[in-house]
Amino acid sequence: VTHWEEHKVIITGLDNAGKTTILYQFLMNEVVHTSPTIGSNVEEIIWKNIHFVMWDIGGQESLRASWNTYYTNAQFLILVIDSTDRERLPISKEELHKMLAHEDLRQAAILIFANKQDLKGSMSSAEISQQLNLTSIKGHGWHIQACCALTGEGLYQGLEWIAHQLK
Numbered sequence: 001v002t003h004w005e006e007h008k009v010i011i012t013g014l015d016n017a018g019k020t021t022i023l024y025q026f027l028m029n030e031v032v033h034t035s036p037t038i039g040s041n042v043e044e045i046i047w048k049n050i051h052f053v054m055w056d057i058g059g060q061e062s063l064r065a066s067w068n069t070y071y072t073n074a075q076f077l078i079l080v081i082d083s084t085d086r087e088r089l090p091i092s093k094e095e096l097h098k099m100l101a102h103e104d105l106r107q108a109a110i111l112i113f114a115n116k117q118d119l120k121g122s123m124s125s126a127e128i129s130q131q132l133n134l135t136s137i138k139g140h141g142w143h144i145q146a147c148c149a150l151t152g153e154g155l156y157q158g159l160e161w162i163a164h165q166l167k
C-alpha cells in the first residue's frame with residue numbers, strides 16, 4: 001500500500017520575480033490540476049503529491065488575511081527573488097521575516113531562489129543572502145539557490161534540497 005502524503009509548498013515573492021515561470025518549469029510535461037483560487041493573484045496547483053500555493057507578496061492587502069489559511073501545515077516556503085531588483089529587496093526581506101515569525105509556519109523550511117542570474121548586474125546568491133539577513137534565521141532550515149527560470153538552470157538543485165529535507 002502506498003501512502004500518498006501531501007506536501008504543501010508555498011511559493012511567494014514579489015510580482016515579476018519569476019514565480020509563474022518557475023512553476024511552469026516544474027510542471028512542464030505534467031498533467032496539471034488547478035483548483036479554484038481565492039483571488040486572481042493566487043494560484044493553487046497539485047503536482048504529484050506536492051501541493052503548491054503561489055502568490056505575490058506585493059498583492060492586495062485585502063487578500064492577505066486569507067493567506068494565513070494557506071500557511072497551515074506548509075512544509076516549505078519558496079521565496080523567489082528577482083536578483084536584478086535591488087530596490088525592492090528590502091520588501092522581500094521584511095515579508096520573509098514576517099512569514100517566518102508566523103506560528104503556522106513554525107515547521108516550514110525555506111528555499112530562496114536567486115532568480116534571473118542570466119541578467120547582467122544580477123546580485124549573487126551571497127549578496128542576496130546577506131541583504132536578506134539569512135544567517136539570522138533561527139529554527140528553520142534554509143537554503144539559497146541561484147537559478148535562471150527561463151532555462152531551468154538551478155531549479156532542480158533547489159528541488160533536490162527540498163526532497164532531501166523530506167527524508
Ligand code: GDP
Pocket residue numbers: 013014015016017018019020021022115116117118119147148149150151
Ligand atoms: P511572477 O510575477 O513572479 O509570476 O513572474 P513571471 O514568472 O511572470 O516572470 C516575470 C518576467 O520575468 C517574465 O517576463 C519572465 O519571462 C521573466 N523571467 C522570469 N525568470 C527569468 C530569468 O531567469 N531570466 C530572465 N532574463 N527573465 C526571467
